[in-house]
Amino acid sequence: MSAVTARARPRIVIAGGGLAGLSLGLALKQALADGVEVVMCDPALQRDPHGDKRSYAIAAAVRRMLEALGVWDQMADKAQPIRDMVITDSRLQDPVRPTFLTFAGDVDGNEPFAHMITAGDLTAALLQACRAAGLDLRPEGVKGFAPQGGRTDVTLTGGEVLPASLLVAADGARSRLREQAGIGWISWPYRQSGIVATISHERDHEGRAVEHFLPSGPFAILPLKPETQPDGSLRHRSSIVWSERSENVPALLESHPEDLLAELERRFGLQLGKLAFETGPQAYPLSFGVARSFVAERLALLGDAAHVIHPIAGQGLNVGLHDVAALAEIVTDAMRLGMDPGAADVLDRYERARRAEITAMGMMTDGLNRLFSNDVxxxxxxxxxxxxxxxxxxGLKRFFIREAAGLKESSPRLLRGEAL
Incomplete structure (x- = not known):
């Protein structure tokens, strides 16, 4: 009998049932099976996940992780590969947008460097896999926690107290658990807002992503999987991430739909034909934020609870799922050696594993935004x-595309497509 199963089964509580929390719970349960109890708490677990129409770029390394977790097969026919990328730099009034940089989209043979997916589809696939793996899914929140030396007592919003070896805070950028732990938050606003929407267009995007650098911020066009209509025709679709000066956003969103569409066309261009909003545009303020520590006593921060970066490189979700791969591997390896998953030395390994990459990614996205949102x-x-x-x-282009794909020999095993 292993050291893990010879004593009381450790319990790990994950506060937050988003993509990062679900991926972590699934990875731990698949790796440790009956050697661990994984409890996931989030009121959103009772909602229909398909209602979430947001789109994300999934880098090749994260796709390999999802494949290792057994959920990519359900996503493959819903994911749109990004085949190439074009970068322009211009002003809105310029008659021509010269292309300054192009990237071919494949790494390691025919593997695309990224795919576009819908958050609802991926959430549904992860939820199904989590249920099959035996996670305890609780549609309620975590109210608080109290470390007690060898455990932490996690109080749910319904009043139940769960003794746990480790609490993972995956409760977003405004994490209450991070605040309760007394972990500081370093942040600054960008004076920009991100407008996101799904756009339908007449012509096929052919898997091409486009990033227009404009003085008010980057405007990204990201290809989505076409949808088959009742008459058998295809509706071609793309996701936009439109960074705009925050003071301009209220007037844009409150304008007449035809005026807003005209503003979209000025940035999007007409190369894909007539445009229409498939989903209403939504705006959110852009900022940088990073926790002063990713861990506290029997607590680990995950995803947006640990860091928030500018969307200029499309890496926000990918960075959070890199957290998942690192924490899952560290906890799994520790428990297989009979160690306490919430012990300080185990959590320190997670802090060291993630701090350098997060710092580098934050500096890169911050620097790129300042460089390209500039009309001097x-x-x-x-x-x-x-x-x-x-x-x-x-050679340099190949290096950049592999970096964007997240393919590094030093990456955690899941990001290399290897099971824990």
Missing amino acids: LPVRLVRDFGLGLVDRMP
Whole structure:
């Protein structure tokens, strides 16, 4: 009998049933089976996940993780591969948008560097897998916790108290659990808001992603899987992430639908034909934020509870799922050695594993946003020269595309497609 099963079965409570929390719960339960009790708490677990129409770019390394977890097969026919990417830099009034940089979309043979998926589809697949794996799914929140040396007592909103070896806070950027633990939060606003929507268009996007760098912020067009209509025709679709100065957003969203569509067309262009909003645009303020520590006594922060970055590189969800891969591997390896999953030395390994990457990613996205959301002529000339230089260096382009795909030999096993 293993050291883990020879004593009372450890319990891990995950507060937050979003994509990061569900992925972590599934990874732990698949790896440790009856050696661990995983309890997931979130009022949203009682909702229909398909109601979430947000779209995300899933990098190749995260796709490999989802494949290792056994959920990618359900997503493959719903995911749109990104086949190539085009980057432009211009002003809205410019008659021509010159292309400064292009990326081919494949890494390691024919594997796309990223896929576009709908959050609701992935959430539904993860929920189904979590139920099959035996997670205890509780449609209620976590009210608080109290470390008691060898355990932490987790109080649910319904009043039940669950003694646990480890509590994982996956409760978002405004994490109450992070605040209760007294963990500081370093942040600053970007004075930009992100407008997101799904757009339908006449012509096929052919798997191409486009990023227009404009003075008010980047405007990204991300290809989605076409939908078959009742008459057998295809409705071509894309997701937009429209970064705009925050002071301009209320007037945009409150304008007449035709005026808003005209503003969209100015940024989107007409290369894909007539446009229409498939989902209403929604806006949210953009900011940078990072926790001063990713751990506290018997507590680990996950995803947005630990860090928030600018969406300019489309890496927000991917970075959170990298947290999942690291924490799942560290906890699994520790428990197989008979160690306490909530012990300080185990959690310190997670802190060390994630701090450097998060710091580097935060600095990169912050720097890119400041560089490209800038209309000063000398800055424009320098950055456009740099983009053109990269475009003429195939080796450097391959390096950047592998970085965007998250493919590193030092990555946790799940991100290499290996089961724990």
